[in-house]
Amino acid sequence: MTPLPKIFILCGVLFLLVIPRHGWSQLTKAETEQAAELLAIVLNAGRVVIDRNQPVINDPRKGDKNFTPEVFEQQVVDEFRQQTHIDLRQASSVVPSRTKELLTLLLLASKEVVSDAQFVINQRGIGYKNFIPATFGSQAARRFSKRSKVTIKQTALDPRNLHNTPDAYERKILLQLTAQPTAGPPISEWVDGGTTLRVMTPLYYSEDCLTCHGSPKGILDMSGYPREGAQVGALAGAISIQIPVDHR
Numbered sequence: 001m002t003p004l005p006k007i008f009i010l011c012g013v014l015f016l017l018v019i020p021r022h023g024w025s026q027l028t029k030a031e032t033e034q035a036a037e038l039l040a041i042v043l044n045a046g047r048v049v050i051d052r053n054q055p056v057i058n059d060p061r062k063g064d065k066n067f068t069p070e071v072f073e074q075q076v077v078d079e080f081r082q083q084t085h086i087d088l089r090q091a092s093s094v095v096p097s098r099t100k101e102l103l104t105l106l107l108l109a110s111k112e113v114v115s116d117a118q119f120v121i122n123q124r125g126i127g128y129k130n131f132i133p134a135t136f137g138s139q140a141a142r143r144f145s146k147r148s149k150v151t152i153k154q155t156a157l158d159p160r161n162l163h164n165t166p167d168a169y170e171r172k173i174l175l176q177l178t179a180q181p182t183a184g185p186p187i188s189e190w191v192d193g194g195t196t197l198r199v200m201t202p203l204y205y206s207e208d209c210l211t212c213h214g215s216p217k218g219i220l221d222m223s224g225y226p227r228e229g230a231q232v233g234a235l236a237g238a239i240s241i242q243i244p245v246d247h248r
């Protein structure tokens with residue numbers, strides 16, 4: 001082969017390897033904000049699915065619950081579609097491929113948490129198994145954050161789990177949200193000179209949270225933590241997401 005075609009081939013290979021990857025990693029600010037919002041919805045959809053299946057997960061009479069990672073995944077995909085009208089499995093036609101990749105990574109991390117919990121979930125003779133939306137959410141968020149420059153965390157002002165302790169920024173926003181009389185939308189802000197997006201999606205208590213977080217305050221709930229004495233509609237905490245601009 002003469003040197004000239006070799007150079008062409010080399011250039012072609014370099015183009016394929018470098019240029020598309022570069023273009024693919026750059027989300028605009030608006031796209032980054034959309035990615036954060038959709039990530040919070042994926043994590044929350046997982047929480048909702050665990051909550052919905054809690055009676056079967058906690059059923060002491062049943063061994064195999066058939067709450068497999070695949071069943072869980074399908075329900076999360078359905079829940080996500082209901083909330084966003086986006087099919088998570090074909091999201092690349094409506095969101096940038098980098099966003100689709102992040103959503104898929106979180107879905108995978110969520111599925112793995114359910115997969116690892118199969119032994120616990122399928123135990124017969126035990127009712128409460130400590131596999132609840134909060135423990136699921138913390139684990140899925142941690143697993144995802146280890147594999148990505150994007151960080152997801154569940155947090156609250158007075159957390160039960162110290163891993164969920166808010167940083168100064170999260171504390172400020174949680175106080176702000178507590179002061180609001182009604183449920184509000186996510187709070188999204190560019191910080192550190194516009195290099196990091198921070199999004200806080202508030203979580204509010206519904207009736208079924210109160211078996212653990214409700215009254216009487218201070219009395220231990222089934223998970224062994226003192227109840228918070230919370231009311232329906234009060235702020236429970238938030239899903240906190242941080243996306244650095246260069247988050248490849």
Ligand code: HEC
Nearest residue numbers: 134135138155156159160161164204205209212223236237
């Ligand atoms: C079965 C008892 C139980 C129920 C029901 C329950 N939680 Fe929790 N919640 C817990 C436990 C236990 C933790 C600590 C989990 C951990 O170790 O990460 C927790 C943690 C949390 C956290 C993370 C901050 C922290 O305290 O560590 C939030 C936010 C939260 N719960 C909100 C809710 C909401 C909203 C609901 C209803 C949709 C709910 N919980 C239902 C027991 C419960």
